Amino acid sequence: MAVITYLDAISQGLRDEMRRDENVIVLGEDIAVFGGAFKVTRGFLEEFGADRVIDTPISESGFTGAACGAAVEGLRPVVEFQFADFIACAFDQIVNYAAKNYYRWGIPMPVVFRGPSGGGFRGGPYHSQNPEAWFTHVPGLKVVQPATPYDAKGLLVAAIRDNNPVIYLEHKHLYRRIKEEVPEDDYVVPIGVAEVKREGSDLTIVTYGAMVHESLAVAERLSREGAECEVVDLRSLSPLDRDAFLTSVRKTGRALVVHEAHLTGGFGGEVAAIIAEQAFDALDAPVTRVAALDVPSPFAAQLEDAMLPTEEKIYTAARDVLEY
Amino acid sequence: MAVITYLDAISQGLRDEMRRDENVIVLGEDIAVFGGAFKVTRGFLEEFGADRVIDTPISESGFTGAACGAAVEGLRPVVEFQFADFIACAFDQIVNYAAKNYYRWGIPMPVVFRGPSGGGFRGGPYHSQNPEAWFTHVPGLKVVQPATPYDAKGLLVAAIRDNNPVIYLEHKHLYRRIKEEVPEDDYVVPIGVAEVKREGSDLTIVTYGAMVHESLAVAERLSREGAECEVVDLRSLSPLDRDAFLTSVRKTGRALVVHEAHLTGGFGGEVAAIIAEQAFDALDAPVTRVAALDVPSPFAAQLEDAMLPTEEKIYTAARDVLEY
Amino acid sequence: MATENPASFLDPALDRTSIAPESAIDRDQLVTWYRTMCLARTCDEKLGALYRQGKIVGAVYLAVGQEAICTGVVSLLQPDDYFSTVARGLAGWFLRGVEPKHVIARWLGRDVPPSHGRELGLFLADIEHHGIAPYHNGSMASWIPSGAGFALAFKVRKQPRVYVAFTGDGATSPGDFYEGLNFAAIHKLPLVVIVENNCFAYSTGNAAQMPVENVADRAPAFNIPAEVAFGNDIFEVRRVAKRAIDHARAGNGPYLVEFKTFRTRGHGEHDDMGYVDAGLREFWERRDPLRLFREYLAGAGGLGEAGVKAIDDECAASIEDAVAWAEAQPAPAPETVTDRLFAP
Amino acid sequence: MATENPASFLDPALDRTSIAPESAIDRDQLVTWYRTMCLARTCDEKLGALYRQGKIVGAVYLAVGQEAICTGVVSLLQPDDYFSTVARGLAGWFLRGVEPKHVIARWLGRDVPPSHGRELGLFLADIEHHGIAPYHNGSMASWIPSGAGFALAFKVRKQPRVYVAFTGDGATSPGDFYEGLNFAAIHKLPLVVIVENNCFAYSTGNAAQMPVENVADRAPAFNIPAEVAFGNDIFEVRRVAKRAIDHARAGNGPYLVEFKTFRTRGHGEHDDMGYVDAGLREFWERRDPLRLFREYLAGAGGLGEAGVKAIDDECAASIEDAVAWAEAQPAPAPETVTDRLFAP
Ligand SMILES: Cc1ncc(C[n+]2csc(CCOP(=O)(O)OP(=O)(O)O)c2C)c(N)n1
Ligand SMILES: Cc1ncc(C[n+]2csc(CCOP(=O)(O)OP(=O)(O)O)c2C)c(N)n1
Ligand SMILES: [Mg+2]
Ligand SMILES: [Mg+2]
DSSP: OEEEEHHHHHHHHHHHHHHHOTTEEEEETTOSSSOOTTOTTTTHHHHHOTTTEEEOOSOHHHHHHHHHHHHHTTOEEEEEOSSGGGGGGGHHIIIIIIHHHHHHHOOOOOOEEEEEEOOSSSOOTTSOOOOHHHHHTSTTOEEEOOOSHHHHHHHHHHHHHSSSOEEEEEEGGGTTTOEEEEOSSOOOOOTTOOEEEEOOSSEEEEEOTTHHHHHHHHHHHHHHTTOOEEEEEOOEEETTOHHHHHHHHHHHSOEEEEEEEESTTOHHHHHHHHHHHHSGGGOSSOOEEEEEOSSOOOSSHHHHHHHSOOHHHHHHHHHHHHHO | OEEEEHHHHHHHHHHHHHHHOTTEEEEETTOSSSOOTTOTTTTHHHHHOTTTEEEOOSOHHHHHHHHHHHHHTTOEEEEEOSSGGGGGGGHHIIIIIIHHHHHHHOOOOOOEEEEEEOOSSSOOTTSOOOOHHHHHTSTTOEEEOOOSHHHHHHHHHHHHHSSSOEEEEEEGGGTTTOEEEEOSSOOOOOTTOOEEEEOOSSEEEEEOTTHHHHHHHHHHHHHHTTOOEEEEEOOEEETTOHHHHHHHHHHHSOEEEEEEEESTTOHHHHHHHHHHHHSGGGOSSOOEEEEEOSSOOOSSHHHHHHHSOOHHHHHHHHHHHHTO | OGGGSGGGGSOTTTOOSOOOOSSOOOHHHHHHHHHHHHHHHHHHHHHHHHHHTTSSOSOOOOOTTOHHHHHHHHTTOOTTOEEEOOSSOHHHHHHTTOOHHHHHHHHTTOSOTTTTTSSOTTOOOBHHHHOBOOOOOSSTTTHHHHHHHHHHHHHHTTOOOOEEEEEESGGGSSHHHHHHHHHHHHTTOOEEEEEEEOSEETTEEHHHHOSSSOGGGGGGGGTOOEEEEETTOHHHHHHHHHHHHHHHHTTOOOEEEEEEOOOSSOSSTTOOOTTSOHHHHHHHHTTOHHHHHHHHHHTTTSOHHHHHHHHHHHHHHHHHHHHHHHHHSOOOOGGGGGTTSSOO | OGGGSGGGGSOTTTOOSOOOOSSOOOHHHHHHHHHHHHHHHHHHHHHHHHHHTTSSOSOOOOOTTOHHHHHHHHTTOOTTOEEEOOSSOHHHHHHTTOOHHHHHHHHTTOSOTTTTTSSOTTOOOBHHHHOBOOOOOSSTTTHHHHHHHHHHHHHHTTOOOOEEEEEESGGGSSHHHHHHHHHHHHTTOOEEEEEEEOSEETTEEHHHHOSSSOGGGGGGGGTOOEEEEETTOHHHHHHHHHHHHHHHHTTOOOEEEEEEOOOSSOSSTTOOOTTSOHHHHHHHHTTOHHHHHHHHHHTTTSOHHHHHHHHHHHHHHHHHHHHHHHHHSOOOOGGGGGTTSSOO
16 A cells, blocks of 8 residues: 555546546646646546546536536436636536436436645645535535545545535645545445544544644644544534534543634534534533634635634634533 | 515615615616516616616626626616525635625725525426525625515625625515515614514524524414513624624523524524524533435425425524424 | 517518428328317316315416427437427427326326426426426526436437527526536537527516527537527428438437427416516417417318317317326325335 | 747738838937837846846846836826836836836845845836736736726726737637637727737747737637737837727727737747747847847937947946845845735
8 A cells, every 4th residue: 555645646546436437527727638627637638538528618507508418318427626616606406407417307416526625835815724614504515525545545535426416625835735645446435424533531623634633743743642532534524423522522521623714604503503502411621613714715824824723713613612 | 665575675675775876776687677686686777877776697696796896886786696506606706705805904895795596386496595694604795684665675784884894684575575664764673683583482493584484483483382482683794793692592581593594604694503502501501403305405395395494494493492 | 678579589481370281201200299289288287277176285387289299209219219398398398298187197297297286287208208307497497408418328329319408588697597508519419409599588578588589599609500590380380300310310419499389378387477568479379389280180181170170079088098197196194104215 | 839930920021121100200218218118128138147146046037128108008107007017027017217326236036125135026017107007927818807907997997008918929829818818808998919929938939828829819719909019119119009099099999919929039038039030030039129229219209329339338437236136135024025025
């Protein structure tokens, strides 16, 4: 098993599926000749040809709709948004066509929307957003957000094989920073199954995406201080593995919910609400959330750091919950 | 004071503002010659002329963007989406232009987006949606949702006078069903201020929009059974009047959150999470939510009724919380 | 109003009140098409009545006056071609074998396939049985990108199939119309766009929708061929649509045909059409497609008045039967509401 | 690649390496324009260096090779006209009085107005001081609808002002381009669209973006006039843009001008332009707008080699000063992050 980056794991999963199944095609801006803004599809055009690796004009709604139609006809398109921010331009096709089609007609639509998302690298207001909460509120969509190379590959393969539209949010700031051993062969990480990334008995941190890493760092720090955190990585937001975090919270009695998206209306509210309702009797402290401030992502480092949830903020909140 | 419908209250507020301020213009599909799909702007073309009452082509993104630009230049456009469902087509302009403009440049953009929303009248998947949660997660937008004619007029006037983009969601199913006395003259209902629509000591129902009426009906029914519910109508979701419902929950010790939008990822999660965190010590029962099922809005009456939160479902949930 | 002088957009040769095929057409074919159009008209009128009786709730949208277009176009398709309609495509469905009783049952919200009460009767997708593709019929023009996607699949698989997207004039204003056609034109996909320009998008006349006289005038933006034709003459519809379909099937890319037509009912039955000029209405009523076809069939077409009347009667009876069947169908069970959200 | 034979889209008369105004132009004017272009070039090159030094984080986007377009166009505007740029409009800003030091400070994320560290240096809106309108520069083409909105406000208020929306070729593909221009054309709004067709949208050549040879070929869809011109000759730019601006100001509605040009750097400085054919690069390098203008000025323009060099040196010095100033500016205070979310 080779140690590869999160980015390479995504590439590998996608390339392998394209080799296995000729129905898989990829489309998006600058993904063919250029190999993608982040080079996820580097070499794909050469290997799979222009029929299966399509450079589109800048027209997110148009190519999303086209992918949806092609999916109904049996192709398995994987759409790359150059930045997840631009998924807003394809919003209607996703929430009103892709999401509702099967419920209305019983006709499957196997399409994957890849959204390079998240901040932390000074991308400013239009290259840093975390759009998951727009989609977790839309019945009929699956939404996944891997934190590690292993999960990135396994969830992408699962998404491509799924017969439903899947929003696959890959965090740009993890692309080259995060590496691990990833099996070269075929495996899936099932959609809808969370993973306990670290066990602990004192506090449950429910998180996903980039914040898994900050949360694990906080857990290590707290462990040195004598408190053991259990870190539950949701991986899939929709469908949601409620049991995974409820079981954990029932064990620890304390819950901290962490994500990089804005606090208000974020998916953490949903998770916190479920814990508060379903694990009420088990709670020894209020369910607390750590998330980005409710302002657009600013460009300057000092401002972006102030806006994003950081290890420090998670640590402070965790301490508060532990000491409640 | 005349008794008027919710629909007429909206018309009146809009007409009055257009009379008072010549910068107010309206645009949307079929709003001029036809007076609007729901006749909110009936007679406006005749009174204010084609420069201020503009029938647009079907191009939500285009006329939304145009309204935003005109707003920066000092007009105060009120955009009508024929159905709130189609706001998805203008999503990018709203969340990425309107919402972020002031934060980025300090230049105000006074624009109102009217979205006739909600179900209950067999409109099917594309004419019944409640999109508020997409927007409450976007910093820079104000989001209001009136339940009564008085609030409908007062919030619309406030929205038009506000120097920020405001999403104004009016519930179609209230249009002609709900009537009350509404002052003919100029008043505003301030954005960001909730209202206790009914006082009570045993249970707090936090709700907004159409569900205010179902909640009040449940409160009456429970009152006959000996339990007094306090019904807090949020009216504004963003900014959110946290104190209003936290004060109430601290008094009653029990909270039920009710909205017509889908449960998962709905704004109720945010409200429940806030209560669970901020009023933890006051809670005698888990914070519970009642909302629509997580499926697209079906057309058939039997299915739509099964999908929507009903008086019966609210009643059952309220009883459970009271008896916890 | 752009439409005040409707004759201006009709070629004088087309502005006529009698129609005929160019070459001999099988009698059975003629009868099939006439029956289809008549059935659609009868069904639509019945739907209007059911709405007024309060049996259809919400709203109802009829295609009265536009039947020749989809009948003519769909009559040219191969069984494995796909098409999608918007609100005025009943005749096209019938020609593909959809039964009126199912349509009515769906308008009544009954538990019949494929949507089991979830969708309005207005919309239909049933690839398996009828080659009617699922499209997103909420937002106008959203079916142009998806139509391009189906056509892309045909092309990638080297199948000589076409996708026909019917669309209203109003639905040519959204960005999706542009983005979808752009994609189809770049890749030379077999997408045929049939614009049913009935002078209005809801209440909004052509002039308030677009700065050009015809939708077809926009075709240069996509470098594709386009034509404008009279849409109430089924033979003219077939003549023009054939060029479009042949072009697309041969791998030459998309083709747009704009048929000028008119809906003689409101946008929906709640709409009294107060925005329509009397002259325009009258102009088009004289050119009612069913009447034109009927006159031809009863006369030169050789069916005789009695032959045509027999079809009319048969349609009336079959719609009555269809209503009876539809009303007898069960409503969907409430507990099915959460079924079938995700495909296995 | 559509762009393999670049000469094909240039009128032979424009495919030239020496330029001159049609009629006499004030020496001061010429110097102002040259200085503006030179300042922009020098600033861009400095920005590239700061990026390579790691002082500008993330990415940096330069306008090298396109300076004649915005200089020429903006030189024609009235003070109360508005314009918006996308990624390659530095010279236009400078001509309107924006100072390089502010631009550099903003690229460095410093606490300077109007965005106080919130926006990339790439984007600028400052109506009050420079008539540069705030547009939504995240999503391509979103500025065409908003540009139409500004123009609508001008029209409603009967002001003889115009809005100029600069846009790339790639940004003519999104639906917003169509919806916005459609709206502007219907209402005959004073919107001038200046397409800087630099052959690529990021790495994607024109042929993969559009089924027509020129963006201007799409103008019939909007029933508006459009022209294609050589964008590296400031005099040609002014000649053509003047027609567009006069047309719009006179109330005749929108006008589109497509300037053919080239960016001689990558999409951003991280991009090595591996997708660009050597011949194309060379073709355009010979037509570098600054070089063309410089040759004219040093020769027929009457400034002499020394006169031009003095300007070059002055620009170099002033950019050095600007960097020093910018680096000395404070970073925004973290606690300001939540300020100014809502307007009072
Ligand atoms: C994006 C969007 N906006 C608004 C609507 C509401 N709407 C439904 S039909 C219609 C008019 C359509 O006109 P046209 O395309 O000409 O079709 P016709 O009804 O004339 O057949 C409108 C505005 C919609 N469905 N989608
Ligand atoms: C809707 C949208 N999709 C994708 C992007 C990412 N993006 C930024 S610039 C660019 C290319 C723009 O090309 P063009 O308009 O030709 O301008 P140029 O960079 O050549 O000046 C792309 C794809 C975007 N900003 N907006
Ligand atoms: Mg129409
Ligand atoms: Mg370009």
